[in-house]
Amino acid sequence: MSEEKKSYYITTPIYYPSSNLHLGHTYTTIIADTLKKFKKIQGYDVFLTTGTDEHGQKLYEKAKEKNMGDNPLNYIDPIVQSAKDLWKKLDIDIDSFVRSTDKAHEKNVQEIFQKLYDKGDIYKSTYKGHYCVDCEAFWTESQLKDGKCPDCGRDVHYHEEESYFFRLSKYKDRILQLYKDNPDFLKPESRKNEMVNNFLSGELEDLSVSRTSFDWGVKVPFDDKHIIYVWIDALSCYLTGIGYGQDEELFNKFWPCDIHLVGKEIVRFHTIIWPALLMALDLPLPKRVFAHGWILFNEDKMSKSKGNVVYPEPIIKLYGVDALKYFLLREFSFGSDGSFNIEKFMQRLNSDLANDLGNLLSRTVSMIGKYNDGIIEDKGVREEVDDDLENLAVSLIDEVESAMEHYEFSVALESIWRLIRRTNKYVDETEPWKLAKEEDKKDRLNTVLYNLSESLRIVSVLIHPFIKDTSLKIREQLGINSEINLDDARVFGLIEDGTKVNKGEVIFPRLDIEKEIEKFNEENTALIKSRTNINAKKDTEEDIKKEVDIEDFAKLDIRVAEIIDVEDHPNADKLYVLKLKVGDINRQIVSGIKEYYNKDELIGRRVLIIVNLKPINLRGVESNGMLLAAIDDKGDISLASTLSDINSGAKIS
Numbered sequence: 174m175s176e177e178k179k180s181y182y183i184t185t186p187i188y189y190p191s192s193n194l195h196l197g198h199t200y201t202t203i204i205a206d207t208l209k210k211f212k213k214i215q216g217y218d219v220f221l222t223t224g225t226d227e228h229g230q231k232l233y234e235k236a237k238e239k240n241m242g243d244n245p246l247n248y249i250d251p252i253v254q255s256a257k258d259l260w261k262k263l264d265i266d267i268d269s270f271v272r273s274t275d276k277a278h279e280k281n282v283q284e285i286f287q288k289l290y291d292k293g294d295i296y297k298s299t300y301k302g303h304y305c306v307d308c309e310a311f312w313t314e315s316q317l318k319d320g321k322c323p324d325c326g327r328d329v330h331y332h333e334e335e336s337y338f339f340r341l342s343k344y345k346d347r348i349l350q351l352y353k354d355n356p357d358f359l360k361p362e363s364r365k366n367e368m369v370n371n372f373l374s375g376e377l378e379d380l381s382v383s384r385t386s387f388d389w390g391v392k393v394p395f396d397d398k399h400i401i402y403v404w405i406d407a408l409s410c411y412l413t414g415i416g417y418g419q420d421e422e423l424f425n426k427f428w429p430c431d432i433h434l435v436g437k438e439i440v441r442f443h444t445i446i447w448p449a450l451l452m453a454l455d456l457p458l459p460k461r462v463f464a465h466g467w468i469l470f471n472e473d474k475m476s477k478s479k480g481n482v483v484y485p486e487p488i489i490k491l492y493g494v495d496a497l498k499y500f501l502l503r504e505f506s507f508g509s510d511g512s513f514n515i516e517k518f519m520q521r522l523n524s525d526l527a528n529d530l531g532n533l534l535s536r537t538v539s540m541i542g543k544y545n546d547g548i549i550e551d552k553g554v555r556e557e558v559d560d561d562l563e564n565l566a567v568s569l570i571d572e573v574e575s576a577m578e579h580y581e582f583s584v585a586l587e588s589i590w591r592l593i594r595r596t597n598k599y600v601d602e603t604e605p606w607k608l609a610k611e612e613d614k615k616d617r618l619n620t621v622l623y624n625l626s627e628s629l630r631i632v633s634v635l636i637h638p639f640i641k642d643t644s645l646k647i648r649e650q651l652g653i654n655s656e657i658n659l660d661d662a663r664v665f666g667l668i669e670d671g672t673k674v675n676k677g678e679v680i681f682p683r684l685d686i687e688k689e690i691e692k693f694n695e696e697n698t699a700l701i702k703s704r705t706n707i708n709a710k711k712d713t714e715e716d717i718k719k720e721v722d723i724e725d726f727a728k729l730d731i732r733v734a735e736i737i738d739v740e741d742h743p744n745a746d747k748l749y750v751l752k753l754k755v756g757d758i759n760r761q762i763v764s765g766i767k768e769y770y771n772k773d774e775l776i777g778r779r780v781l782i783i784v785n786l787k788p789i790n791l792r793g794v795e796s797n798g799m800l801l802a803a804i805d806d807k808g809d810i811s812l813a814s815t816l817s818d819i820n821s822g823a824k825i826s
Contacts, residue, residue, distance in 0.1 A: 178216060180219075181219045181220070182428065182430045182432075183220070184221070184222045185201050185202050185222075186223075186436060187225060187226045187408075190227060190232070191231060194255070197467060197468045201434055201465065202263070204465070204502075204580075206265045208434075210637065211659075214657055215659050221266060222269040222271060222411060223260070223267055224269070224271030226406070227246075228400070228403070228407075229390065230306055231307060233245050236248035271410040273410060277413065278413040282401055283391060283401070285412075285450075285454065295340070296340070297335065300335075304331075311332070317329065336385075337381075339405070339450070341378065347448075348445055352369065358444070361464070365444075367440070368444055383399040383400060385400075391406055404450075408446070411430060411433070412424070412456075431460050432461045433459050437466055438467075439464075440462070444464075465507055465508055465509075466508060466511065468501075468505070468511055468512075469512040482701055484700050484704075485497060491693060495526075495641075495642050495643045496681070498640055499586070500522070502639055504583070516686060519686045525590060529593050533596055534629060535680075539676065541626070542674060545619055545622065548673055549626050549668055549674065551620055555620060559620070559621075562596065566628050567663055567665050569588050572585075573585045573588055576588065585639075586639060596628040600625065623668065626651055630651060630661075630668055631662045633648050637657050651672070652672040730785040732781070732784050734755045734779065736775045738752035742794060743794070745791075748767060749766060749770075749775075750763055751775070755784060755821055761796065761797055762797060762799065763794050766800070766810060770812075778814070780800055780812045781801040781814060782799060782800055
């Protein structure tokens with residue numbers, strides 16, 4: 174009778190679907206999936222839960238803003254489906270996707286709330302404080318930073334309402350003891366210091382856990398005037414995901430959670446509020462919470478309002494799933510902030526995936542096909558250089574396991590690539606093309622080719638959790654059909670003599686970086702535009718910019734200008750370089766109107782321009798001014814002009 178597998182439970186954050194998921198969300202989920210795939214080939218029975226936190230004021234207001242009717246799900250459902258489609262596209266092996274609007278989950282939340290109330294850990298009072306809608310968080314006066322939310326920096330508003338409170342203060346000492354008794358509970362260490370110094374060194378206030386000012390949420394079971402507020406609702410998804418209150422056998426098998434993977438911005442909720450709730454419920458605590466850093470874009474936090482969001486879909490479309498996974502796992506040190514740069518991505522693809530791995534596989538399979546009719550055979554004619562390669566190959570598994578135990582994904586990949594680079598060096602050392610010219614070296618040639626194949630087989634085992642598709646392609650080209658087991662990486666020589674290779678396509682073609690950057694930017698910009706849909710919503714008072722004085726308006730010098738020439742931008746497909754006459758003055762302006770106007774339509778047209786803007790350089794061409802234009806809710810553009818045919822240079826006032 175086979176021994177029962179050890180269980181391992183992993184969760185991602187329960188993502189907030191206020192907009193489509195970007196590269197930051199993708200990063201966390203890829204990490205979780207990579208860890209799951211690694212633990213599986215180690216022999217564990219692994220369960221992965223993710224999901225979406227769909228209640229709260231922010232989503233309620235988003236839906237109203239987008240004119241989605243009375244049901245916020247009209248707004249939320251497409252975003253959730255987009256997330257599910259993305260995880261499928263990325264081959265994320267999810268066992269449970271919990272939506273906080275699922276009826277089973279809502280029932281669990283109500284039962285948990287009732288248990289806490291019956292125990293005396295929830296009571297009714299009045300909340301007075303400053304509320305941030307974006308963070309769904311209350312703050313005291315002393316916690317505000319320059320009068321704004323200390324987390325996101327946005328405006329807060331003072332709020333006073335009847336509320337139920339969770340006795341968080343009751344559990345402060347137990348939480349501190351948890352940190353002391355379990356030094357690995359919260360990683361990295363810097364996050365634990367942050368929690369202790371910022372939140373647990375002074376008074377820990379009780380937590381407001383209900384709202385009455387809106388009704389998009391789970392009703393308090395004994396008081397339907399109140400809805401259960403955010404964190405009891407969202408955090409309980411980790412329990413619902415493995416059958417809490419529904420499937421006792423499943424729940425007992427996987428709880429407590431082995432690791433909660435979260436972003437650093439939600440550490441407080443997972444390492445103070447969540448343990449306290451579980452203590453109050455008399456449930457075992459998670460073994461570990463790991464809080465990673467942000468993925469920045471050119472050293473700045475990704476934000477749609479800043480226009481610097483990078484979505485994973487264009488990368489997947491242009492370069493494949495594994496290229497994206499490899500870069501995120503290899504480039505960033507898990508736990509620290511990392512900056513995504515498209516040029517660095519392509520350089521890493523060319524160097525590591527195309528040059529090192531792709532080229533090694535291609536020439537190995539080609540040489541076996543050319544020199545031995547595609548058959549892998551070990552003739553046992555060994556030399557000292559063979560031992561060096563073999564010893565490195567079989568020793569790597571311990572390094573990789575150690576790195577993965579500490580969530581050092583980049584370190585694990587660097588170890589694997591050390592073998593790949595050593596194998597490439599082995600090709601240069603043994604020179605199979607020279608051996609092929611000497612008949613008496615035939616057996617030695619076959620031994621060399623066998624060793625290359627074996628090294629690649631071990632690589633295919635070790636990379637499987639990180640870049641699964643590539644692992645399978647390597648095995649397919651080498652003619653290997655066996656299931657992947659991590660222990661197979663401990664042995665050199667498992668490929669059977671007589672195995673026939675299957676020459677396939679190059680797994681990672683080299684990129685022309687300059688061309689590919691332009692191609693990627695176009696794809697990503699188009700996706701941002703379609704998703705942001707900046708102009709699709711109806712105009713409201715909130716859409717009107719802050720009032721300005723007449724003196725501020727007077728600073729703008731707006732003139733009528735005549736377009737006298739239009740040329741294509743030499744370095745950008747979507748830009749025109751326009752020559753304009755403004756009275757007796759000639760101006761050059763670079764504008765992104767190419768997709769809306771032909772050159773012939775523009776020459777001779779009189780338009781409105783701002784003439785006193787500071788010159789800027791756009792893709793190598795200086796631009797002196799700005800065309801004025803209107804954009805409608807379909808994204809169509811119309812250049813601003815005058816009703817009558819007035820002379821160029823005329824001033825707008």
